[in-house]
Amino acid sequence: MNGTATLDRPQSRRSTLWKAILIAIPIVTLAILIWLRQLEVNALRQRTVSSYGTVPEFTLINQDGRNFGSADLRGKIWIADFVYTTCPGPCPMISNRMSEIQEPLKNTDVHLVSFSVDPEKDTPQVLQGYAEKLGAEAGRWDFLTGPKSTIYNLSHNGFKLAAIEANEAPEGLPVHSTRMILVDRHREIRGYYDAVEPDAITKLVADTTHLLREQPEQKHR
Numbered sequence: 001m002n003g004t005a006t007l008d009r010p011q012s013r014r015s016t017l018w019k020a021i022l023i024a025i026p027i028v029t030l031a032i033l034i035w036l037r038q039l040e041v042n043a044l045r046q047r048t049v050s051s052y053g054t055v056p057e058f059t060l061i062n063q064d065g066r067n068f069g070s071a072d073l074r075g076k077i078w079i080a081d082f083v084y085t086t087c088p089g090p091c092p093m094i095s096n097r098m099s100e101i102q103e104p105l106k107n108t109d110v111h112l113v114s115f116s117v118d119p120e121k122d123t124p125q126v127l128q129g130y131a132e133k134l135g136a137e138a139g140r141w142d143f144l145t146g147p148k149s150t151i152y153n154l155s156h157n158g159f160k161l162a163a164i165e166a167n168e169a170p171e172g173l174p175v176h177s178t179r180m181i182l183v184d185r186h187r188e189i190r191g192y193y194d195a196v197e198p199d200a201i202t203k204l205v206a207d208t209t210h211l212l213r214e215q216p217e218q219k220h221r
Contacts, residue, residue, distance in 0.1 A: 052189040056158050060115070060146035063127035068142050070187065075218065077211055078111040078183050079204065081195070082155055082163065082176040084118035085130045090178045094195040098180065099134045102141070104205050109217045112141035115154065117163055117174040119145040159189065182207055185215045 059069035081098055083091040098112055116122035122130075127143040136143070144151075148165065155163035161177035182191040182204060190211060193204040 050190065051184075052192070053160065055183055055187045055189060056154070057187075058150060058154055058158070060144040060150065061124055062142040062144055063124050063131050065124040068144060072142075073111060073113070073183075073187075075185050076109055076111050077185055077208065077215065078113055079208070080113045080115065080159070080181045080183060081179070082115045082117050082151075082159075082161065084116050084174055084176075085122050085126055086118065088173070090196060094178055094180070095130075095134055097195045097201055098141070099136070100201055101205065101208075102135075102137055105208060106137075108208075108212055110208060110212070112136075114141070114143045115151050116143065116145045117151060117155070117176045118166065119148050119151055180204060182211065184211055 055070070057070040059067055059071070062068040079098070079101060081094050083094050085091075095114065098114065101110075101112065116127065122143075122145050124145060127145060131141065131143050134141075152163050152165065155161045155176065159177075159181055161179060161181075162175070163177065164175040166172055166174045178195050179192045180195055180200065181189055182193070184190050191204070191207050193200045193207075
């Protein structure tokens with residue numbers, strides 16, 4: 001009897017040890033996953049968005065027929081694109097993708113700005129109709145027209161994007177970039193996102209969110 005009891009005790013201890021190990025494995029695994037996740041969160045918080053130069057000051061006319069420009073965007077994060085309302089090519093996609101941005105950024109002060117590269121046809125009235133079709137939020141998304149020289153200069157020298165006027169283009173239509181541009185609160189360009197790429201909106205919203213953390217909105221008292 002004593003011999004049997006002596007043999008049972010090591011077996012019992014081994015059984016208890018294995019049970020403890022089996023219980024500990026998921027706890028340790030969970031702890032490691034939480035630790036790794038925290039490292040990832042910390043890395044995202046420290047992540048910065050690159051800078052590509054400063055957008056020059058400008059003043060144009062928006063869809064409401066009033067002057068709108070860099071002074072109205074001072075202290076704001078904003079996203080810009082170049083389109084025109086009669087565009088038979090990528091403009092509808094670019095504008096629809098800009099429209100998609102409104103929802104994920106609705107609780108922020110991020111502003112949207114669309115520059116027309118066909119300002120002679122895109123009058124404020126035409127742009128207002130275009131804005132309504134896109135469901136543009138009033139006071140949040142401005143569509144700009146004005147002197148052609150100002151707009152093309154902004155595209156070339158301000159945003160460093162290609163743009164060709166209709167009378168110089170082979171097909172007689174304005175040629176412009178399909179990129180959306182992220183601008184910070186100091187008018188610094190922080191990113192370019194090609195609207196024709198499937199993950200453009202995901203990348204743009206992610207970088208805008210990082211920028212909002214880097215440069216939080218200053219509440220005016």
